Amino acid sequence: MTAPHHDLRQLQRQAGELDVRLAAARHTATSADQLVTAVVTGQGKLVDLRIDDRALYGANAQKLGLGIVEAVRNARNAARASSLPELNALFGLQPPPPVAGTAPPLPPAPLSPPPQARESVQRQAEPDDESFEEFDFLTDEEPESGGGRW
Template sequence: MTAPRRDLRLMQQQAGELDARLAAARYTARSADQLVTAVATGQGALLDLRIDDRALSGAHTHKLGLSIVEAVRAVRAAANAAALPQLNALFGKQPPPLTSEPAPAAGRALIGQRARCGAAAGCGAAAGCSAGAGPPPCHRRRRRELRGTRLPHRRGTAGRRSLVTTEEDLYHLAKDIDARVAAVEQAAKTGETLPLVQPIGTGLGTVTVDGLGGLVSVDLDRDAIGAQTGASLAKHVLRAITTAESAATTRRKAMVDDAARETR
């Protein structure tokens, strides 16, 4: 087994072990008023929600939804803070994002290759190395040197026209690929920002999450929750949150898949 393959398998094994540790870890956080408690895994998955019965009476009912959001965000922040150093130690920091340029990525590669070939062969504009012309003799000579084989010599314009057509096809293919990537990225971005609203039980209120499943708000009907206990309401809210998060993830994936199919 080669060294790169061993390194890859070792990293996969370490990633699996870390994933298992994060799934087994438990974190707990409370709202500022101490009336709502949230429990999550090291991966941020919400496992339990507890609401003190005192939160269902008096002035507490007015801000119970805010307290729920506060507790859920706090426990996920704690889980993320604990997991981030372990993830960085395993995978390292993410590379900086690529800057956008006018030309397609694959098209830029072809143009850059043309320029490098010209420089290595000692040719330039005088030898016909313009973007609109077919590959001049220096390009063909350079390719023969790189491949180590002798190519048949083509005379006349037929061979040159064939090479020009090939490079034009490659350039247009590169533009098409970049267009597909842009469409998928736009769909993913739209999916991230589009909110999703999920009912809580039967008329108890609603839960709103963002496109990534992050909890945005919990809006409770104060009259409807009057008949609930803290434990029963917490159960309904927890189910609504997890359902909304799953639905948001599924919707975003469907939007990306649809965009990928439409650009084919």
């Protein structure tokens, strides 16, 4: 009966060591426009976010939120791809990786729904609903399409 107890302690020790390695690991990724850079730990915790000054002006400012989400998502995907082989090996799901951190990054998830999904949402909108697709929330100017802000 001591064998399972011993195996459990060994697994806990290995998991603790892996957790320390993941906490120390850093994965960096950028947004597609290269204006936002995110750094996460191997556990996926955000530890640094850098925003290029160019992202704060003009059309870039309107896309800043999407750029932040994209950069963080890309960094977390890289962390996940890097840590998954070690996690699988720890739990006996596959052999240990030959070299840590060599797994290819996962492709970034799309930032917007496919066109057919957008069309179905637009068709469902009532005639008096205002579309915010062209709306600039960062200025006090009225939308060009006429009508009031609300």
